[in-house]
Amino acid sequence: MAETVTHNVVRQLTYIRQALSQNKKSLGFFIGAGCPLSVRITDPKGNDAGPIIPDVAGLTACIGERLTAPKTQAPSHWDRLVTLLKEDGKRDPNIEDILTAVRALRAVAGKGQVRGFNYAELEELDRHISQNISQLVDKALPTANTPYHNLALWLRGLERVFPVHIFTTNYDLLLEQALEESLAPYFDGFVGTKAAFFDLGAVENESLLPARWTRLWKVHGSINWRLDSNGNVVRSDKVDSDSRYLIYPSHLKYDQSRKMPYLAMLDRLKEFLLKPGSVLFLAGYSFSDEHINDVLCRSLASNSSGMVYAFIYGKIDDAKYANARDCALKSPNLSLVAFDGAIIGRKLGGWYFEEGTQLPDMESILIPPRDTNADEDRQECELRLGDFLQFANLLKSLSGNVRGEHEE
Structure with a gap:
């Protein structure tokens, strides 16, 4: 059971600013499906x-609306599969649960039927889901002043001893757009121009590349990856809506995943977390x-000098963050940071703000107590780093810092 305490919000924000402002540690970012909601x-x-792109729940709802049959017609393949998953205990299956089920069933269907589906029906459902995913996430950032651009400009602005790694489960091309428009060089495992090919040797030896090149690892695939006629993964400058095997590859066997980029990119995450002093x-x-x-969790357990800051949108006790709380309560070097509190060092507690403390450049990120006449020296407050827009604002405020500030 977690010990209930209170956490000094200014102290923790200072630690975070210091980690972001120096260049002698291995720094990385993990960009999840909630980040596009900030645009x-x-x-x-x-x-x-x-939002420019919905999150996983929103994506599921949008595709469900498109593939659900009218009430006057027989249930669609989508309807039947969602009903099947709910009968199996998945109370609210998301798009990734559904894709996993489609591909698992298709793998054993053969010329017969499995759970009431035949191979052709599952193949058709997979194609429709993947095409809709591509349509919904194939979006461009509307301006050059987005949270993604703030991240890209921060990446470009500091000379580094070690490269910054960005890991993402998103299929979209928002990171690539922001990095290129900000003239921030990056390496994503592919080499070439017209049909860039995945180079596993370059990925496994990426330390030989310049430190100023950001490493971009898309662990769930991308809408601009496709298979060429030889079965090799290439990155195209055009989105191929039929590259369904390269989006969320949970169905692939080990040898298939190894041939393609997915396991190699998960290996990058593991290797990064095991580096001494990584953040x-x-x-x-x-x-x-x-x-x-x-x-x-396993990597942090093996590397006591590594650190993860997980910023979540909303309250610390929100039911949808049960897995996050479980990980943070098991891992002393994983800090779970919510609006109203945090789990730090396996201790759950709310934020407090000391009377007289000022951070003039952090008004939108740190919201101090509204009752300035309260007698208490310590008052509850909010820290909104779980909003990607506000986290990017923090990066923007640090972009102009003198190189080497807070170096250790």
Whole structure:
């Protein structure tokens, strides 16, 4: 059981700023599906039309609306599969649960049927889901002043001893767009121009590349990856909506995953976390992927000098962060940072703000107590780093720092 305490919000924010402001440690970012929610789009009248790309729940809802049959018709393949998953105990299956089930069933269907589906029906459902994913996430950042650009400019602005690693489970191309528009060089495991090919040798020896090149590892695939006629993975400058095997590859066998980029990119995450003194910042990730959670927890258990800061959107006791709390309560070097509190050193507690403390450049990130006339020296407050927009604002505030500030 976690010990309930209170955490000094200014002290923790100072630690985070120091980690981001020096260049002699291995720094990394993990960009999850919640990050695109920070980029809003507007309709022709200038009204907020929602996020540029929905999160996993939103993606599931959008595709479900497209593939669900009208009530006057027989249930669609989508309807039947969702019903099947709910009968098997998945109360609210998301798009990744559904894709996993489709591909697992298809792998054993052969010329017969499995759970009421034949191979052709499962193949058709896989194709429709993947095409809709590509359509929904194939978006471009609307301006050059987004949280992604703030991250890219921060990456470009500091001369580094070690390269920064970015890991993402997202299939979109928002990171690539922001890095290229900000003239921030990066390496993503592919080499070439017209149809860049995946070079496992270069990935496994990426330490030989310049430290100023950010490493970008897309552990769930990308909408611009495809298979060429020889069965090799290539990265195209065009999105191929039929490259369904290269999105969320949970169905692949070990030898297939090894041939393709996925296991190699998970290996990068494990290798990064095992580096002495490494610091990883997680944003927009709800700890819903058991494989990634296992890599995080096991690696941190083996490397007491490594550190992970996981920023979550909302309150620390939100039911959807149960896996995140479980990981943080087991790992003393994983700090789970929510709006109203945190788990730090396996201790759960709320934030407090000391009377008289000022951080003039952090108004949108750190929200001090509203009752300035309260008698208490310590008052509750909010730290909004779980909002990717605010985390990117912190990076923006640090981009102009003199190189080497807070170096150890």
